[in-house]
Amino acid sequence: MTSRRLLWPALVLVALLLLNLVITPSFFALRLQDGHLFGSLVDILRNGAPTLLIALGMTLVIATRGIDLSVGAVAAIAGAVACTHIADGGGAVTGMALALGVCAVLGLWNGFLVSVAGIQPIIATLVLMIAGRGIAMLLTEGQIVTVDDGLYRKVGAGFVVLPIAILISLAVLAAVALVTRRTALGMLIESVGVNPEASRLAGVRSRTIIWTVYVFVALCAGVAGLMISSNVSAADANNAGLWIELDAILAVVIGGTSLAGGRYSLTGTLLGALIIQTLTTTVYTIGVPPEVTLVFKAVVVIVVCLLQAPRLAPVPRRRTVEEVAVR
Amino acid sequence: MTALAPPRVPSRFLPVIATFVVFVLTFGAGSVRYEGFASGQVVANLFIDNAFLIVLAVGMTFVILTGGIDLSVGAVVALSTMIAAATLRAGWPAWLAVLAVLATGAALGLGMGLMVHVLRVQPFIATLAGMFLARGLCFVISVESVSIKDPAFRAIATGTVPLGEVTITYSVLIAVAVVAVAAYVLHLTRFGRTVYAVGGSETSATLMGLPAARVKVGVYVVSGFCSALAGLLFSFYMLSGYSLHAVGMELDAIAAVVVGGTLLAGGVGYVVGSVVGVLVLGTVQTIISFEGTLSSWWTKIVIGVLLLAFIALQRLMVHRQRSTPVSGS
């Protein structure tokens, strides 16, 4: 069942990659220079790292029948907190720790609204989506805060053979995969997402589960925000992580996890994030103005939705009759 | 068994009244604090500066009343300014350009509506695709800003209408007309009542024999059309078409609708509430610009707080309503 769900996204990704290969024969070429790996594939992974990271957290949130629109704003806040701290003479490590601490609090806030106050997730997180950017701007006082800190720069732009951003994202992917398998988190998340009432009657503490995933996605957004800001050594409260929530949700949906909650696929999300990033790169390489990527994105969304559409909601009566006739 | 005939205001008007009170309070606060705030022209300017947002919020109200959401409106506004500017530059007469814009908006809405209803794609995702498509098409037309020089178009855009001591623009008249038509449709036609019915319970609406399917698609057409019209008003306001116009305006529209007392779950709300919601947001902005020292980001924070307050209010009301009757387990 799972593998079938992943078939279409995988095919789309392969098709995109092959298309690139046809256009640029050297597309798959990698070269090692000064101990750093370069190449189009590395670029795709690196540019897609923040989206992938957030999409991982979003996958778990969506599996519980939720959604988090505030991740872009949270990412901006993370960058703002870290950069203002560093600009005020603080250390990079404390700055980042502080940023992640703030993100955890924001995650708690979203989790509170959803699980305790019982507000629809899409609305609950809309509050922070709107107010969050204002908070980020408040922190940076509307300026683009630039910092000059070698350690901080490494997070987004550094290399350990591969770009550090890629390593972080893949590490988080591995960690999430491990934690959801090695603990019961994955199973309980799915259980809450598939059947909340049955889960309640089985004694599942769904409030804790829901709270956990919102904090987790906020932390993912925080790390992504640090990556984005570190890459340019600056905090741009207005534009950092703008619309990244949409890309992340898109990645999850393309990866076959239903917005209705329940079974999720981290591999699918990885594929989804890669598709989105490869698409952007492809558009670039075929020489279309990069802004037009959005049109292609729209096409991909529509196509994927068509492929995954539950076969146009069969009329139950007719099917029953047919089945009876077959018998 | 006899129904209580409450002499007091029905609770469904409560959020709208609350919004109005908030509006009066914020406006009152501004008047007390700043000289010249409490003038007719400031009120008129609220309408002039937010005419497009009012139209946008009206369309959004239709969608949200059915329990859906439309993320594409900001992008459709941008696309509309772009189409208007590009067609006028190409020498189309103004009326044809306007027609093209409105048709495009309605068509996009129709596409999204069909995705939602026929393909059962969640409104969030369907209109997200619409948003990407519309924004992308802007860039296809032109990456640069295109200014509008058509004399007829400019005449309408800059023309003013004296109204007693204050002056307003044609945009305001159009916005007011849209609100009036929307209120008529929502309250006095079967389409409008079905919008409410679908938001209250889609299965019930279907079983009651109401045209639920047509309405579910229709609200996105309405929203698309309103977005296009708002786009025209926005191009009157900016006199240019630009791909990066109206970025994030869908959030303003959603916020205005929610602050205006419409339940995001659907079924409860009024266009008038959305209008007052827009005015509240506009007043907050005006105060912040009057203040001078207060920076623009406070607008976002205040809107967020207002949003939270109204969501909490709605939550309490729904809770109270649900706790009255006891249904069998």
Next chain:
Amino acid sequence: MTEPLVDLRGLHVEFPGVKALQAVDLRLFPGEVHALMGENGAGKSTLIKALTGVHALNAGEIHLDGAPVSFAGPAQAQAAGISTVYQEINLCPNLSVAENILLGREPRRFGAIDGRAMRARAAELLSRMGLTIDPGSALGNHPIATRQLVAIARAVAVEARVLILDEPTSSLDAGEVAELFRIVRVLRDEGVAILFVTHFLEQVFAISDRVTVLRNGKVVGEHVTSELSRIALVSEMLGRELGVLAEVERRAERRTADPAPLLRAEGLGRAGAIAPFDLELHAGEVVGLAGLLGSGRSELARLLFGADRADTGRVLLDGRPLRLRSPRAAIARGIAFSSEDRRAEGLVADLTVRDNMILAMQAARGWTRQVPRRTADELVARYLARLDIRPANPDAVVGTLSGGNQQKVLLARWLITRPRLLILDEPTRGIDVGAKAQIQRVVTDLAADGMAVLFVSAELEEVVRVCDRIVVLRDRHKVAELSGSDIGVDEVMELIASGSHRVEVSS
């Protein structure tokens, strides 16, 4: 007797693997209230849906006014004068009462809906039914009972000749039922043919002129109500002939109950669900809850687990008061509960058999402490074998299993937590005979091993066979408690059927 207005002849409806209706005949006469009785799964709703065109017929004919008809859906049926009011009220709570009654055929003026005329017309319809409800008020502000009446008003607004009421009273109190009946009589006297689906005996005798009883998709009898005794009706519904009961093998003998109660409920109750009751459950015995659908049997079970919260009374476990705030609290104290609604409240359909079995144990441990894979595999393998679950594949998705096997998975979920009290709400409903017998055997074995079991079932024979003690419920009241080795199905049936509320019987 006049000609029947509606005449159903030899209806057959089949679903994959199920013969939902077999050769069903039903006649509705104008000016008559016709009650349709039957337990869960007897085919009542299928019959209604077949009549109103929701389900296609595999065989049979529907005659309306002597002419054969066939409907493609409820809308067509309604156009022909057959209106249905469903148990779950299909109205929009956010619209006004008048709109709920008239929307779709609202009066208009110059193309616009004429609100004043609509309210006037609604008020007229309501007053014809003797109701004074403000037509302009929002439906959601009214209690369920009023909404039900509004639904009826909508149904009769289209000159309905046939009115189908599908369990309209299940969430109403006595006064509200009386109001409903008053209106039903008004409509009956106007010549409307009314089909009244219910599972309350009292109401059948109070309102109906004629009764049809369904069991397992077949008509087992059509009677004139005044010529029918309660006991005869109950025995038809439950499928037993009085006096010719086959001796059932009792399994209770091997057990000895612990003299001190494990759990005591004192005056426990919840408004609208179950009247306050006392109950003692002992380790080592199976206590049965018998009663018709809607008698409060599930509601009682849910209170003991904390699935719903009680308004009155208290629960003592081992003599100490126990606060049942949530299922978690109950589970922590060794209470387990398997709901009657397998799909909605039991299974997590998309997950595997293993995950479903381990769920309650895992939930109790919290997400950080995963049940070790080996322990889980052992437990799952043990219960797959012990309960004979097929396919014996832990990785099968539970939604694909048959009903009986799904039920066993749920049973295993709770047995894995080693509960002291196991509450099973209709564990054998809708499953095949083999699985049923296996579950019964497991239940008696568990009690023999010292577990306390509360066993809820609609089937009296099963209750009598499996249980040491039987609590009888009727109309949301506990009416009797029977114990001893000589409890008979007849005795229980009489208690269920008898008219008065409280009979204390003990032996």
